[in-house]
Amino acid sequence: MESITLHNPLDMHLHLREGEILKTILPYSTDTFLGAVVMPNLKQPITDTRLAEAYYETIKKIANDFNPIMTIYLTNDLKKQDLQQAISKGFKILKLYPKGSTTNSSNGVENILDHKMQQILEIAQDLGFILSIHAESSGFSLDREYEFLKVFEYLSQTFPKLKIILEHMSDHRSIKVLDSFENIFATLTLHHITMDLDDLLGKGLNPHYFCKPILKTKKDKEMLLNLAITAHPKVSFGSDSAPHLLSTKLSSNASAGIFSAPFLLESLAELFEKHNALANLQKFISDNAFKNYNLSFKNQKTIVLKKQPCIIPESIACMDDKIIPLHAGKTLQWSLDKS
Template identity: 45%
Template sequence: MQLQLTSPLDMHLHLREGAMLDLVAPLSARDFAGAVVMPNLVPPVDNLERLAAYTAAVRQATQDHPFAPYMTLFFREYDQATLEAARPHIIGMKLYPEGVTTNSAGGVRDLAAIAPTLELMQHLGIPLLVHGESHGFVLDREAEFLPVYDRLARQFPRLTIVMEHITTAAALDLLDQHPNLYATVTLHHLLITLDDVAGGLLQPHLFCKPIAKRPEDRAALRAAALRAHPKLMFGSDSAPHPLNRKEAAGCAAGVFSAPVILPLLAEFFADHDALPHLQTFVSDTARSVYGVNPPQTTITLAREPWTVPEAYGNVVPFYAGRTLPWQVVERAYA
């Protein structure tokens, strides 16, 4: 049994820099025709010079494959000249909750402070990508942030707002309430719950932010993905950390899923008799939401067992060492 996907897209990806970039970027670029590249480096990608340099580094690291890096700027207050200069080079701006907390009147003040930049983004057609978590109790952070999305969507009705890596049924409910609100969902939030992270032995390689939630939340995300909800895009949030930052006294948040995404998505959609919706979920929806036109690629998967490596370099992948029923058997680049 085979499956062909046309130009898969990963609408939320961490590629890092330096040696890590060189290690992980090809693993995304060989399977995906394009990806939204996150700007949360140290220091962040928050100016045009850094953006140009990082874009060049990503292109260099992915040069062996036809791959469109959809770059993002780290959200801060920018003036019109900067945004206009950036616009041809970015797909959107990524907002992290620092400075936009929902917890207090302070959150409202912060939102007011960034309104001019949001106004410009709306005017210029630059999407806003948001890591939507409050500073509250770890399991409540996404739910507590939803009113911020609600307010932003009302206040800037022509601004495209993407709720990144949603993990709750409540976020899906909100998704349907505003035409300018979209979302990405990761592979791992479709597959695991907090039980997989902490229900037996604690699994640092499954630890991520937002943290995996309850079975009911996963069920809602699964249902939406499997029917290719028209506003829900695939975004892996694949986020590599070296082994010694994961199996450690303080374990960094991030699941490195890049090399196993398409086999696991094929298995998941096949197991739920939803394979006809996978192309929409993993590519078409993003093309339509963002209006992008990625390189033409054809990725063929087959139902042939494949064992995930225990590590790629010093990074342990999602499902390390597990044997998966599907694998990528051919990558055809036009």
């Protein structure tokens, strides 16, 4: 039977939440990924080393072989010693949320260009941090990422030694920053490279396809997909998988986030095979990240996928409610070889 072997898959953008949700969803990532960049936008955001350590321990207690790559929620309150402490513990990613841009971002940065933030980023650059950015302005939904590009230009030129990641790139107009600025990198989700606005609202309205940044045009999807299947050296896979209880999705004010963690590798194998690009999947799912983030781990993980259909479950029970995975009920052509 046809199979693919993947070494040390990494999910460079993952929401694990906390409490019961964390316990329910974590196995979907740990089954297939060696590690993941864990987002800090909990109800109480992970704004310092102490909180990051506690969160790290919580995750490790459930999945000891999994490598959570912790992020610190960037706020104006961070001081030099806070950044030094974080780096000393190996927490080297700062996550920048523009205030109000997505789920639990109310503590985010109001003005990235103010003096205080400049001082913090200067120190972060000196200490070797990576700056991960939810890159959206507060403008019109479909232009938010595009409008934010000028911030990348400014940051790249002001902090040329700071590695900056444009998280979940969603707009084809952003691609040029990868070539224009040496220190700018990107992550891509499965949903932004395979779906567009019509999937969300072209027929009925499907809240399970509602995410930030919003799904965009067919052209955006296709050009971003091309970055993925060619394994552009500055691009890594980051699912942005974000679980929400069904009750918050079926609401007059539905939460943004797509729970894609189950079946990511199976879906990517199917996608890359369709585009005759299976040979590039290893780079996209792991090698590029190791290089660009300068990563190393004590353990390794080898995943074998075989060409055999599997079905994504309709829902996953959680807290007397349920979480609906991306493409619930769909049959995929690849499955995990657990033998």
